[in-house]
Amino acid sequence: MLLVQFLLLSSVLFCIGIYGVLARKNGVMVLMSIELILNAVNINLVAFGTMTNNIAGEVFALFVIAIAAAEVGVGLAIVLLIFRNRSSVDLSSIDSMKG
Amino acid sequence: MIDAFSSAFGLLASSGAFERPPIDWHAVAPELCLLGGGALLTLIDVIWLEKGRSITSALAGIVMLIPLIPILTLAIDSEDRSMFKGAFVVDKYSLIIKALFLLSGYLVVLLSTNYIAEGEYWENEYYGMLISSVLGMVLMASARDLITIFVALELLSIPAYLLAAWRKKDHKSNEAGLKYYLMGVFASAIMLYGMSLIFGVSGSTILEEINESIASGGANTPVITLGITFVIIGFGFKVSAFPFHTWAPDTYEGAPTPVTAFLAVASKAAGFVALMNLVVIGFIGQEDVFQPLIWILAALSMTAGNVMALRQTNIVRLMAYSGIAQAGFMLAPLAVAGEGPAIADKAVSAVVTYLVIYAAMNIGAFGIILAVSRKTKSADLESYNGLFRTSPSLAIVMTVFLASLAGIPPLGGWYAKFSVFTSLTSASTNWGYGLAVVAAINAVIAFGYYGKIAMRMWVEDPHETHVGEVKVPVSLLTALVLTAGTTIAFGVAPGIVTHFTDVSLIAFGG
Numbered sequence: 001m002l003l004v005q006f007l008l009l010s011s012v013l014f015c016i017g018i019y020g021v022l023a024r025k026n027g028v029m030v031l032m033s034i035e036l037i038l039n040a041v042n043i044n045l046v047a048f049g050t051m052t053n054n055i056a057g058e059v060f061a062l063f064v065i066a067i068a069a070a071e072v073g074v075g076l077a078i079v080l081l082i083f084r085n086r087s088s089v090d091l092s093s094i095d096s097m098k099g
Numbered sequence: 100m101i102d103a104f105s106s107a108f109g110l111l112a113s114s115g116a117f118e119r120p121p122i123d124w125h126a127v128a129p130e131l132c133l134l135g136g137g138a139l140l141t142l143i144d145v146i147w148l149e150k151g152r153s154i155t156s157a158l159a160g161i162v163m164l165i166p167l168i169p170i171l172t173l174a175i176d177s178e179d180r181s182m183f184k185g186a187f188v189v190d191k192y193s194l195i196i197k198a199l200f201l202l203s204g205y206l207v208v209l210l211s212t213n214y215i216a217e218g219e220y221w222e223n224e225y226y227g228m229l230i231s232s233v234l235g236m237v238l239m240a241s242a243r244d245l246i247t248i249f250v251a252l253e254l255l256s257i258p259a260y261l262l263a264a265w266r267k268k269d270h271k272s273n274e275a276g277l278k279y280y281l282m283g284v285f286a287s288a289i290m291l292y293g294m295s296l297i298f299g300v301s302g303s304t305i306l307e308e309i310n311e312s313i314a315s316g317g318a319n320t321p322v323i324t325l326g327i328t329f330v331i332i333g334f335g336f337k338v339s340a341f342p343f344h345t346w347a348p349d350t351y352e353g354a355p356t357p358v359t360a361f362l363a364v365a366s367k368a369a370g371f372v373a374l375m376n377l378v379v380i381g382f383i384g385q386e387d388v389f390q391p392l393i394w395i396l397a398a399l400s401m402t403a404g405n406v407m408a409l410r411q412t413n414i415v416r417l418m419a420y421s422g423i424a425q426a427g428f429m430l431a432p433l434a435v436a437g438e439g440p441a442i443a444d445k446a447v448s449a450v451v452t453y454l455v456i457y458a459a460m461n462i463g464a465f466g467i468i469l470a471v472s473r474k475t476k477s478a479d480l481e482s483y484n485g486l487f488r489t490s491p492s493l494a495i496v497m498t499v500f501l502a503s504l505a506g507i508p509p510l511g512g513w514y515a516k517f518s519v520f521t522s523l524t525s526a527s528t529n530w531g532y533g534l535a536v537v538a539a540i541n542a543v544i545a546f547g548y549y550g551k552i553a554m555r556m557w558v559e560d561p562h563e564t565h566v567g568e569v570k571v572p573v574s575l576l577t578a579l580v581l582t583a584g585t586t587i588a589f590g591v592a593p594g595i596v597t598h599f600t601d602v603s604l605i606a607f608g609g
Contacts, residue, residue, distance in 0.1 A: 010295075014292055017288070018289075021281075021285050027277070027281075030281060034281075034284050034285060034288050037285075037288035037289070037291075037292065038288055038291065040292060041288070041291040041292050041294075041295045044292070044295035044296065044299060045295045045298065045299075047299075048295065048298055048299035048302075051299075052299075052302045054302055054303075056246075056298070056303065056304045057298060059246065060245065060246050060249075060294075060295075060298065060304060063246055063249065063250060064249070064291060067249070067250065067253045070253070070257060071253065071257060071284055074257050074260055074261060074280065075260075075280055075281075075284065077261075078260065078261075078264050078273070078276050078277050078280050079277070081264060081267060081273055081276075082273050082274075082277055085268070085270060085273055086270070086273075091277075091281075094273075094274050094277065094278075096270055096271055096274055097271060097274065097275075097348070097349045097352050097353060
């Protein structure tokens with residue numbers, strides 16, 4: 001069945017996204033990796049929804065897309081703020097608080 | 100043109116695809132009040148500009164209190180209401196939680212009034228964000244469906260990311276916002292992946308239907324296990340459970356202090372509410388999966404939070420680690436919730452009791468931290484040296500909050516811990532008793548750092564630069580009186596709180 005291929009694709013995307021979040025030091029790259037995870041979620045939802053003929057999957061995916069857009073808007077605003085104050089978006093240099 | 104419309108309508112009508120589900124306006128009245136209030140606040144800012152500034156905080160406080168009226172009428176009506184095939188439920192449990200969020204929101208407005216007005220921040224937008232975040236929490240209390248839970252979670256989180264980074268020019272606040280944002284979004288992405296797997300296996304987004312279809316397990320057990328694990332890990336970030344707590348101390352330290360109080364109480368409570376909805380309604384039939392996971396999270400959070408709190412020198416960071424330990428206590432009852440319906444009810448009641456009492460004592464403690472840092476301009480533990488000599492009333496009230504957080508009778512925190520212990524032992528399983536022992540040991544460790552602050556206040560000499568009395572503005576004083584009063588009242592007469600928190604999640608509909 002085709003579902004397995006979709007799930008494999010989404011799990012590969014998910015793993016790449018997790019790797020990106022953990023390994024990348026650039027704020028924008030981390031944001032993009034999070035987008036990859038969210039797209040893996042969307043593929044899953046649409047694949048499951050189509051398989052079970054359940055519209056809720058597609059609706060859920062639409063909600064995820066809309067909210068991810070809002071989230072990235074806020075995230076880019078915060079990254080931009082940091083770039084203005086520090087002229088860098090290198091996450092490893094953002095460590096003024098410890099303990 | 101008209102033909103095109105009518106044919107389109109004809110198409111819709113003939114397929115019978117969409118029929119608007121009935122909406123119970125009374126049930127959504129609290130959310131609508133908040134929405135309207137938030138919009139009104141923004142309009143006033145747009146129309147009156149600077150002239151509106153002076154009333155914004157008072158108005159925000161009123162907006163937080165108005166939804167209590169429909170909540171009261173719904174409570175008097177005492178009828179469980181359910182909409183959209185059970186995706187949105189109003190019952191006693193959700194009403195109590197809604198009232199808790201609104202009152203915490205009101206207290207945070209009281210804490211913010213002077214802080215935000217004196218700091219040249221964006222006042223109106225600040226309160227707008229706060230109201231929008233509380234709206235998400237209030238919605239979360241009624242959410243019984245994956246999509247609703249997700250939307251409510253984002254509605255409460257996205258404004259909170261902005262609030263944490265509110266001091267735009269301050270590096271620490273930027274850092275607080277960024278860390279909170281990245282961790283929060285990462286967590287919700289993982290949680291969504293888990294939700295998508297659960298949706299795939301169960302074929303439904305409604306929690307009750309999910310429970311019916313996954314309770315039996317069967318061939319899809321590995322996928323269900325993976326899904327539940329991802330969802331719980333996602334909420335582990337939200338409630339700052341160890342080992343997903345790393346953002347909490349930095350965010351709490353960098354964010355403006357009233358926002359820290361908001362994150363530590365309301366945002367954390369919202370995470371617990373979502374977790375309870377999911378675990379107790381949706382996953383209850385899969386107790387082999389979620390119980391060990393929550394057990395480990397609870398035991399680790401309590402121990403690690405307390406041990407790391409011992410070596411903190413900044414009071415906000417100390418409160419962050421203490422909050423991690425308290426989160427462990429609140430997770431504990433859920434680790435035995437799958438043993439049976441009666442025990443699940445008891446666990447939910449214990450968590451709700453803990454949340455209510457924790458909100459009062461923690462917001463109060465942050466109120467004192469705000470008052471002291473107004474004068475000393477620092478959050479170092481040294482600022483508390485000799486507080487009893489410079490401003491005795493503040494020292495006494497702070498001692499009340501600390502003793503309550505540590506769980507000393509007859510203060511509220513004692514009863515909160517007691518209800519957690521009874522819920523753990525009522526399960527009569529070795530796992531339950533084991534966790535109760537871990538919790539008891541941790542309750543003792545916690546005395547170490549709460550006592551350290553109390554000692555500094557009562558015994559040590561004041562720092563030479565902080566000799567004068569700490570002045571407390573009216574709104575902050577109101578918040579302190581309210582929280583101290585509730586903390587003491589809940590401890591002396593726990594009946595007040597159990598009268599409200601004796602709730603059940605399973606009784607409705609199943």
